[in-house]
Amino acid sequence: MKKLLALVLAAVMLISVVSFAAAEEKKTLTIVAWDATTTAYLAEQKAAYEAEHPDVEIVYVDVPSQDWTTDMATKLNDDKFDIFMVKDVPSLLNWYKANALLPLNDYIEKAGFDLSGFKGMDEYYKFDGNQVALPFRSDFEVLFYNKDLFDAAGVAYPTNDMTWEQYKEKALALTNTDPANPIYGTFYHTWLSTAVNYTVADGVNTLLDGNYDDLAYFYQIIQDLEDAGACITFNEAKAAGLHYSGVFGNGNVAMMPMGYWYVATLADKIASGEYKVKNWGIASMPVKEGVKPGSTFGNLTGVSINAVSKNPDLAWDYIAWLCGEAGAKVTAATGNRPAWVSEDVAEVLAAKEGFPTDEGSKAVLLPTFVAIEIPGTDNTAAISAVLNEEHSNIMTRTVSIEEGIEAMNERVGEILGQ
Amino acid sequence: MGRLERKNTLIAYSFLAPNFIGFAVFTLVPVVLSIAMSFTEWNGGSLANMHWTGLKNYADIFKSAKVGSTMAESGFFAGLGYFFNKVDLGIALKNTVFYTLVTVPLSLVCSIMLAMALNKAVKGAVGFRTIFFFPYVASMVAICVCWNFMLMKNGPVNQLLMNLGINFNKSWTADSTMAMWAIILVSVWRNMGYYMVIYLAALQGVPRELYEAATVDGANKWQQFRNVTLPQLRPTTFFASIMLIISCFKIYDTVAIMTAGGPGRSTKMLVLYIFQEAFEQYKYGTASAIAMVLLVVVLTVTVIQFSNEKKFAND
Numbered sequence: 123m124k125k126l127l128a129l130v131l132a133a134v135m136l137i138s139v140v141s142f143a144a145a146e147e148k149k150t151l152t153i154v155a156w157d158a159t160t161t162a163y164l165a166e167q168k169a170a171y172e173a174e175h176p177d178v179e180i181v182y183v184d185v186p187s188q189d190w191t192t193d194m195a196t197k198l199n200d201d202k203f204d205i206f207m208v209k210d211v212p213s214l215l216n217w218y219k220a221n222a223l224l225p226l227n228d229y230i231e232k233a234g235f236d237l238s239g240f241k242g243m244d245e246y247y248k249f250d251g252n253q254v255a256l257p258f259r260s261d262f263e264v265l266f267y268n269k270d271l272f273d274a275a276g277v278a279y280p281t282n283d284m285t286w287e288q289y290k291e292k293a294l295a296l297t298n299t300d301p302a303n304p305i306y307g308t309f310y311h312t313w314l315s316t317a318v319n320y321t322v323a324d325g326v327n328t329l330l331d332g333n334y335d336d337l338a339y340f341y342q343i344i345q346d347l348e349d350a351g352a353c354i355t356f357n358e359a360k361a362a363g364l365h366y367s368g369v370f371g372n373g374n375v376a377m378m379p380m381g382y383w384y385v386a387t388l389a390d391k392i393a394s395g396e397y398k399v400k401n402w403g404i405a406s407m408p409v410k411e412g413v414k415p416g417s418t419f420g421n422l423t424g425v426s427i428n429a430v431s432k433n434p435d436l437a438w439d440y441i442a443w444l445c446g447e448a449g450a451k452v453t454a455a456t457g458n459r460p461a462w463v464s465e466d467v468a469e470v471l472a473a474k475e476g477f478p479t480d481e482g483s484k485a486v487l488l489p490t491f492v493a494i495e496i497p498g499t500d501n502t503a504a505i506s507a508v509l510n511e512e513h514s515n516i517m518t519r520t521v522s523i524e525e526g527i528e529a530m531n532e533r534v535g536e537i538l539g540q
Numbered sequence: 541m542g543r544l545e546r547k548n549t550l551i552a553y554s555f556l557a558p559n560f561i562g563f564a565v566f567t568l569v570p571v572v573l574s575i576a577m578s579f580t581e582w583n584g585g586s587l588a589n590m591h592w593t594g595l596k597n598y599a600d601i602f603k604s605a606k607v608g609s610t611m612a613e614s615g616f617f618a619g620l621g622y623f624f625n626k627v628d629l630g631i632a633l634k635n636t637v638f639y640t641l642v643t644v645p646l647s648l649v650c651s652i653m654l655a656m657a658l659n660k661a662v663k664g665a666v667g668f669r670t671i672f673f674f675p676y677v678a679s680m681v682a683i684c685v686c687w688n689f690m691l692m693k694n695g696p697v698n699q700l701l702m703n704l705g706i707n708f709n710k711s712w713t714a715d716s717t718m719a720m721w722a723i724i725l726v727s728v729w730r731n732m733g734y735y736m737v738i739y740l741a742a743l744q745g746v747p748r749e750l751y752e753a754a755t756v757d758g759a760n761k762w763q764q765f766r767n768v769t770l771p772q773l774r775p776t777t778f779f780a781s782i783m784l785i786i787s788c789f790k791i792y793d794t795v796a797i798m799t800a801g802g803p804g805r806s807t808k809m810l811v812l813y814i815f816q817e818a819f820e821q822y823k824y825g826t827a828s829a830i831a832m833v834l835l836v837v838v839l840t841v842t843v844i845q846f847s848n849e850k851k852f853a854n855d
Contacts, residue, residue, distance in 0.1 A: 192819040195584055216822045220583050357714035361692040503821045515804035518714040536606075 148179045151436055153205040153425075154197055158184035162386055163259075163456040170452045171443060178436065198222040204431040205440065208255045208424035211246055211498035212506060217426070218249050224427040225252040229438045239447065239462040246494050247424055255426035256445040257461035258453060261381045262420030262492045263319070265289075265408065266388070269401035271296060271305060271376040280377065280405035282485055283415035286320075289377070289408040290343055296376040297352040307352035308377040310344055311366040312359050314513045315419075315495055316379055317344055322493040323409060323417040329496050330505055332538045334530040339410070341516055341523045356517035371397035379407060381421070386457035389476025403478040404486050416490030422461060459487070501537050508533045578828035584818075590825075597829035601629045629830060631805050632813040633837075639724060639809065640788040646728045647784055648777065651735035656765070658736070659743050669740070673733040684797035687726050688713060716806035719799045723807060726794055735780050742776035743769070782845055789838050810834045 158164055168180045183203065185193045190209055197203055198220055206223075208214050217223050230237070230253060237244050240257060247255040267280050275296050280289070293307030310316050318340040321327045327336050347353045354364065367387055370378045385404070391397040407418040425444060427437045443449045450462035454470035457477065471477070472484050496502060509530060516526035578597055582590040599605065607627065611619030623630040654672055658665045675683060690697050691712035701708050712722040746769060754764045770777075792811040795801060801808040801816070810830065818827035 192815075195819050195822065198584065216583060220589060220822070357711045358693060361688060361711040361713060363688075507816065507820065511802065511804050514802040515716070518716070518803040520716040520803050520806075 149177055149433065149436060150179050150181055151205065151433060151440055152181050152183060152203050153207065154183045154185060154194070154203050155207045156185050156187040156190050156209060158182035162390065163453050163458050166456050167444060167449065167452055170449075171440060174443075175439075178440075180440075198428075199430060201428070201430040201432055203428050204433050204437045206426050206428060208247070208257075208422070208426055210421065211494065211496065212502040214247065214255055214424075214426065215249060215498035215500075215502065218252070218254050222429050223254040224429045224431065224434055224437075225254055226256065226427065226438065226441070227251075227253050229442070233438075233442055235442055235446070239450075239464060240445075241463050243422055243461055243492075243494075246422060246497060247426075249498070255424040256441055257422040257424040258445045258449060259383075259423035259458055260420060260461040260463075260492070261383050261423065261459060262418050262489055263316075263379055263407050264382055264404045264418065264486055265406070266370060266378045266380055266384065266402060266404055268370070268373065268376050268399055269403055270373070270399075275305075275376075279403065279482070280408075282406040282482055284405070284408040285411055286339075286343060286408045290347065293347055293352045293377060294350055297350065299351045304351075304374060306354060306375045308347060308379075309353055309366065309369050309375040310356070310359075311380065312356060312364075312517075314510055316366075317341070317513065317517070319419045319495055320379075320407060320410075322419045322495070323407065323491070324413045325417070325491060325493055328493075329509065330499060330502065330534075332531065332534045334509075334527045334534070337530075338523050338527055341526075344517075345519075345523070360518075367391075371399055373398035373400075382459050385474075385477065389457055389474065393476055401478075403480055403483045405482060406486050406489065414490050416486075418489060418492060419495050420492040421495045424461070504537050505534050508537065574828045574831055577825055578832045579825070581823065581825035583822045584824055593825065597826050601627075601826060601829050601833070603627045603629075628805070628808070628813060629833065632808050632810045632830075633833075635720065635806070635808055636789055636791070636810045639720065639727075639791065640785060643724050643727050643731070643788050644781060644784045646724070647731040647735060648780060650728060650732040651739050651780070652773070654732055654736040655739035655743055656769075659740060669737070672736055675730045676734040680793045681797055683730065684726065684794055687722070688798055691722050713799050714803060716803050719803060719807045723791070723794050723798060726798065727788070727791065731784065735784070738780060739773065739776060742773050746772045778845070778849070782842060785841055785845075786838055789834065789841075 155161070155164055164182060168182070172178060172180060183197075187209075191213055194206070194213065194217075197206070198217060199222055206217070214223075229235075240260075243257055243260055244253065247253060247257060265280055269279065272279055275298075277292055277295050280292065284292075289308075295307070296305060297307040298305040318337045319329070320340055321336045322329065344353070344356075348355045354369070358364075366378060366380055367384065369375055370380075370384075371388070371391055382404075388397070388399075388402065392399065392402075406416045409415055409417055425441050427434055427441065431437055444453075445461065447462055447464060447467070450460035450464075450467045451470050453460040454467050455474065457471070457474040459471060460467055468487050471487055477483070496506065512526050512530045512533070515521045515529070516523055521529070577590075579592065579594055580590050581593045581597065603623070607619050607623050610622045624634045625631070658669055658672075689695060692698070693709065693711040693714075695711075697712070698708055708718070710718070712718040750768045750772070751764060754768050759767065790811055791809050792815065795807055795809050795812050796815070799807045801812050811834070814827045814830045814834070817823050817830060
């Protein structure tokens with residue numbers, strides 16, 4: 123019996139060694155990404171690149187998005203991984219300071235890669251002159267709206283040049299507090315960004331300047347809407363762990379400010395019948411008086427090369443493809459807005475099945491101005507932590523808006539003063 | 541040393557070796573490195589990024605400059621007030637100590653009561669013991685998610701309270717006072733099963749003759765409990781309280797899942813603060829310094845308890 127077991131184990135070991143050797147024929151590119159199994163565009167990008175390069179196999183290492191920051195801390199300096207996807211600039215800055223990334227400047231110069239297609243967004247990935255990553259997706263916040271609910275209430279659709287006052291009026295007009303079938307004028311996801319980041323759209327305010335009095339305007343709007351029953355309260359949304367995708371998809375929310383990435387999910391899930399919402403559109407985010415319509419804030423998603431990767435050249439080849447026009451068209455075909463901006467790419471975006479066909483929605487694809495959500499500086503991580511803590515204080519009504527903002531000013535002032 | 545003695549010694553060491561090697565590699569060495577790391581600043585990348593900073597980390601986490609200047613300007617207690625209300629470390633210490641001071645006695649009381657109730661051979665006692673012990677072995681994440689739902693604004697707990705006349709119209713984890721009590725509730729609920737089992741075993745060890753003698757002397761149930769049972773349970777209580785205090789200072793998973801330290805910083809605990817500094821801010825040196833503070837606090841408490849052992853242990 124024991125002898126048989128030993129023989130079986132030895133045979134298993136032998137087989138695994140042989141198959142491992144056989145698998146070495148193809149070149150493997152290992153990419154660390156979040157939600158790799160549920161993100162549509164990752165599969166499309168892999169398929170498109172492998173079709174053009176049959177000798178390369180792309181392997182995604184999946185990390186759940188809420189554990190991203192902490193999980194990545196263990197993956198730096200591990201030569202098993204070639205490419206790290208970049209979720210936010212503060213993390214990228216931390217990785218850069220940990221010397222975990224390969225600067226791309228030489229590769230860009232040798233390949234003559236044209237950076238102008240990024241319309242300056244690539245600058246956010248540059249630290250001390252080192253281009254440590256390139257963006258392949260550039261999301262920005264737009265206003266999703268449910269056309270059927272607007273028609274039923276007889277309210278005009280949101281236009282691309284609304285002010286926040288007009289937005290608030292529409293939200294109140296669309297609200298129906300009937301407990302049997304509640305209709306909410308709008309929905310705010312629990313993030314800090316969906317609540318108040320609109321303040322950076324004027325190109326002057328940032329979230330790092332230590333002065334947060336401008337946020338009071340947006341907090342007041344949300345609290346007024348909550349009190350009027352026009353949106354689900356922060357407490358309820360937090361406690362129930364509501365996710366914006368399901369809430370809007372359920373069809374009883376008339377408007378929702380959210381990132382452009384939601385377009386792909388919406389189109390797919392409506393086509394599959396999972397979502398009840400049928401006719402929807404997007405409009406440019408409302409702006410404050412004096413700010414140019416079509417201004418909003420956004421974020422970049424990019425790719426970077428692991429400093430200790432064993433295949434840096436192959437990794438660069440993939441990055442150049444992904445972030446350039448070729449990869450941009452593949453990304454656009456999945457409904458996600460690539461970082462590379464050109465007329466051709468915009469055509470592909472608008473042609474995606476399920477994308478709203480009205481001119482207003484199409485016009486949103488060429489925004490006037492996109493400010494980055496939060497630039498990467500040494501203090502970004504610490505300041506973000508403080509802002510998020512005070513945000514939860516304000517949104518749960520533990521403190522008044524004035525007290526919360528005062529705390530923000532005080533605490534961030536201390537960080538900046540160091 | 542004779543041959544036999546040496547052989548026995550070698551055998552003893554070889555039995556101890558695996559456990560000790562594991563302890564040395566996974567606990568001892570990291571702890572020592574962590575003590576050293578608390579005097580450096582490191583962002584987790586290559587080791588070349590580790591810089592010796594001496595006591596700077598401790599000055600930072602205690603905000604000694606600001607606390608000192610507040611004390612100089614407005615007095616000692618003003619400085620302390622600033623530390624415990626505005627400085628992250630002070631808030632974390634305050635929250636953790638409050639949590640420990642409430643959870644430990646509550647857990648002990650509940651477990652003793654449960655053990656007393658289930659000590660008799662009542663019908664279904666074994667079933668009840670299993671039910672009460674179950675939370676301790678269940679998945680912490682599942683427990684916390686379920687309790688989050690129960691403590692929602694219109695959840696079962698609030699509805700029960702409304703029926704009792706208390707109108708608490710808020711989700712527990714969204715209120716800065718009740719969030720702490722939510723965590724205490726879940727912890728006590730989880731602990732009482734485990735310590736109930738320990739007390740059950742201890743109760744079995746109380747000699748019957750003592751109860752009989754007490755009855756003969758005319759003691760009623762309550763007097764028997766106070767004067768026979770409790771004193772006999774002192775070693776167990778001593779053990780349980782030490783284990784509880786140490787585990788309460790280390791609370792992390794409940795807080796991380798239920799409140800993430802919120803709202804604001806009202807449930808920010810020491811280990812959560814360490815985690816945030818290390819893995820969200822990439823400041824391993826600072827995190828190690830906080831861990832040292834935690835070590836000193838727990839060590840002090842444990843040493844005080846052990847030095848009082850003569851009082852608690854049976855002679």
